[in-house]
Amino acid sequence: MRWQTIVFGLMLQVILVFGSQYPKNLNIWPMPESVEYGNQTFYLSKDFHLTTDGSKYKDASGILKDGFARLLDVVTANNVIEYNFGKVYDSFLLQGIHVVVHSESDELQYNIDESYKLYIHPQGNPVYANIEAATVYGALHALQTFSQLCHFNLKTRKIVVNQVPWTITDRPRFSYRGLLIDTSRHYQPLQMIKKVIDSMAYAKLNVLHWHIVDRESFPLEIPSFPKLWNGAYSITERYTMAVAADIVSYAKRRGINVLAELDVPGHAKSWGVGYPALWPSKKCQEPLDVSSDFTFKLIDGVLSDFSQIFKYRFVHLGGDEVDTSCWSSTPRIQKWLEQKGLNESQAYEYFVLKAQKIAVSHGYEVINWEETFNQFGSKLDRKTIVHNWLGSGVAERVVATGLRCIVSNQDKWYLDHLDTDWSTFYMNEPLTNITNPEQQKLVLGGEVCMWGETVDGSDIEQTIWPRAAAAAERLWTRFDKLPKDPSQVASRLANFRCLLNQRGVAAAPLDGLGRAPPIEAGSCYVQ
Template sequence: MSFHLCAGTGPGLLLRLFLVFATVSVVVDGMNLWPMPKSVNYGSQTLYLSKDFKLRTEGSNYADGLGILQDGFSRMVDIVVASRAIGPNVTNSHVLAGIAVEISSSDDSLNFGIDESYKLFIPSTGYPLFGRIEAKTVYGALHGFQTFSQLCHFNFTTRNIELHLAPWIIDDQPRFLYRGLLIDTARHYQTLTVMKNVIDAMAYTKLNVLHWHIVDTQSFPLEIPSYPKLWNGAYSYSERYTMAEAAEIVLYAQKRGINVLAEIDVPGHAFSWGTGYPSLWPSSDCQQPLDVSNEFTFKVIDGILSDFSKVFKFKFVHLGGDEVDTRCWMTTPHVKKWLDKHGMNESKAYEYFVLRAQNIALSHGYEIVNWEETFNNFGNMLSPKTVVHNWLDVGVAPRVVAAGLRCIVSDQNNWYLDHLSTTWQQFYMNEPLTNITNHEHQKLVIGGEVCMWGETVDGSDIEQTIWPRAAAAAERLWTPFDKLAREPRQVTSRLAHFRCLLNQRGVAAGPITGGGRAAPEEPGSCYKQ
């Protein structure tokens, strides 16, 4: 049986045609796809990619005004070809001429909770032979491109790109809406090039939120037009980001289906703020947390979030709130006097600060993410639009969702990349829904995040510290629970293959052998390290 793919071929008819083919439904052991799709069927035929591999969009409602689809297709072709000299076209019926993409929605807004599902069909017969991706949004189609790219292999004998085991039918969607990676640019400055490289690798693994921990105690590298002296807290004149560069990162990420979650951590972790504006410190001798008694403190936060709202369009902003040592407030005379006047002790002042910062964020249209200490101390007072970011205690997430708040899981014992001895096996087996059995409560866990805190990484080693361990967590966050391996050894060879694929794409992913961030132990194949 054969068919001709053309405009107007309905998805139902197309699916029925594919199901006639001799496909084998598999539990995808041995399939070198990462992360594992929801459903995979495949056959036994080898196809050859045309040298003039085309993108078709007939029947799609999507106009691609920002070029997201075309750019994604071009990037996919580039990583498949990998600058190799491709041999002459094979002239037979098994040449795959291109891929047709049908997108239901005309909207290319990258909103939280958008439909990222896709269906990928690769036939084995027909002329001209075209693959097909069906998706609700362009961002689902981008995921389809990533999966397609992993089906392609370069044949060093014939010099052709081959696609094995056609026909393929892949039906896929993410398990969690939020699949994050934190980068910390306060402990070590990261160049735009490094950040873009990390974003590219996130797209390969289907992670979809870059949590940009921009500033901290050590440095304030970001331009804030409303308060231009804040970036006096940068390490040096050159280790800075303009707001235009921040917008460049946001757009670069959006074109790859990745949101940017910006964080300012208040009231603690803020010594660098006072380099430009010393009045933000309680005193010159006691410099953090930020001065809760000073109205200027909240004017600065308002100015920062006002400037953020022009660039960081993600639904959420992260306001930190962790590790707040309030002793400074009690030992600084004018702050202590203010606390006494308002009938506050240290803990109430901490609550007051966090809630006031939340209200400022809400006034700029944001919903809020706060670290778990805020929930632990005054969870019943937090805005219902709060997402609690769990990092310390594995028992917190069940309590957060039982209280009706949303949660992001970043268990420091298993998903902190700066813990250099934590193994990929621990990353893979960390389950965000541990001890959460109520279905309604499970839905409040919007996802998880691996955290690359910057104390021990700079541009020289950040990639091998992140990858492939973050990829192990990415499968946990993408793949349906019933398709996840029950023990890591079941996925070792597949992750090794993906790690080598990252290397081939220019990502400095480390070996999977050894513990944590590892180095090659001896000569040998990439696939054995």
């Protein structure tokens, strides 16, 4: 039930108590933990600027400065702003934004403190918006929230912040809030990947899971084994290591980690284009040859090169959908299996565990798709994170064994399932049937997956958005703040979708399934 306490006066303030409904006049996505606001209107000064007096963070790398510049870009890009302020506005100007960050470090890793406080109190002269954050990445989230408080006023032709005074206290519910993109099924240009990263930041997602290679293509340069990217679709549809480093750097400056995936032993036919010795035989080309020392030498080389670029604590080693029949149907591998006393299932286990040990030797903790847990979960490295995708009920079984889990169940969070609507994404709860507080902590978070069979640079954005934003609020906002009926957030999500459009993101209408076009003429806000 929605309720508001209304007090009239100059300092009118409305304190929101979130129940089963959200107030219709508060368009922030994802919803913060705590919000208080009033009824005054302030204008952004022509010289609106950033100050950091008293901050321990010195911004030597320019992350905060760049974040502020992006803030100005997105709040001014859609209109021509007129700055001829008269006396009537002088006492209602926001001169800038004052940011205090308590940590000196800008290291970006899993489980960093992303909390922040944002307040705009019309006291003092001049008046500033204020941000206080534990880390610079919490400050970036605060800037994103502030950008949603800014609006263009058509009567005054100025950027305004309504409902001042504001007091917002916020932190994410889960530390892992991911989006997978797949550059094997279709190559994604660098600029499109950067656009996806920008849009992730708008929704406060913080992990780009880069499914780089698969059976169809191997587009990434690997200096230790330079023929691997012979498996790319073409000579132009490739990523150099410099491009990979640029993606990681670009994402970091927006508070986003890049999780690299090397899916083994299945999904690897493209590897053998450059190195045919990896295939069991020319006629039977995957999974990778489990009997060959060269296979594991190559994996070691790839992960060694990865470790120079991908600094996230985790690496994804896949392990899903492994058809082992090539091993038993290839005489020399069958002979090796007999010598080792292994059947096909045991060889699959052998491969996954050996690949895990290689990754650990390079300083990584390993994420594997859930088949590895389903087949031999007790044998996995105890630091393994199990990535659920096949369906519901997996996370509760994983955490019951003491392993960690990421939720991406395909019936709810696969973006390539175009018949799954935004409300289904919104209502997918990662902690379903997990009531033990210690087990709840083992669910790192969740991830929506944009598999690439039917997306390239022409349609990836409208397939991701706004459905990914629905999951983003589920992963960011406290559970007790989330309504049980998704219709209560529909207008606010529609507003965020229109905001994405205004920022150049081709987000599809809510009124339809995945990437459906508008069905008729009408306002952005009702589609």
